[in-house]
Amino acid sequence: MASWSEFAADEPRLADEIRLLLQQYGPGFGYLATVRADGGPRVHPVSPVITDDGLYCFVIDSPKRRDLERDGRYALHSFPPEESDDEAYVAGRARPVSDPATVARLAELGRAAPQVDWRLFEFTVDVAMLTRRDQTTRPGAGRPQVRVWLDPRATGPTRRTAAEVRRGRHGFDTRRPAA
Secondary structure, three states: OEEEEEEEHHHHHHHHHHHHHHHOOOOOOEEEEEEOOOOOOEEEEOOOOOOOOOOOEEEEEEHHHHHHHOOEEEEEEEEOOOOOOOOEEHHHEEEEOOHHHHHHHHHHHOOOOOOOEEEEEOOOOOEEEEEEEEOOOOOOOOOOOOEEOOOOOOOOOOOHHHHHHHHHHOOOOOOOOOO
């Protein structure tokens, strides 16, 4: 599980472009997907805070916070830009941040209201993806340019079942082409 800073050191251009999409409207804005207790997905808008040290999010007392506390898996997707269909995606694990100095610094940076019952989480990065679509010719034309980064420490050789290999590392069926 790489920190945002480790990912950015390994792929600085990709990290910068993802950061720009997540912060295109000023403060961070994206959709956070978590795993419900029954295994289903839950999606909510959030305001992630990206610093040179990490990728963070303040999460109020809510079902999504309980999801992260119970099962730290997450996916964060950028809000779509008005002028294109470009998109950014990161996924990994969320872990609570308990260091008071870090929480105070990020609360000031992220303008987190002190009277609200929120908890700060740091998001590690197992996978990062950026999709760009050429809008110069005509919108929607041409193939998208997709760049993917996988945490090299998470992709080491492991013994997987045939079903897991078919489904791919992140649960997608790799036998079918993307639509």
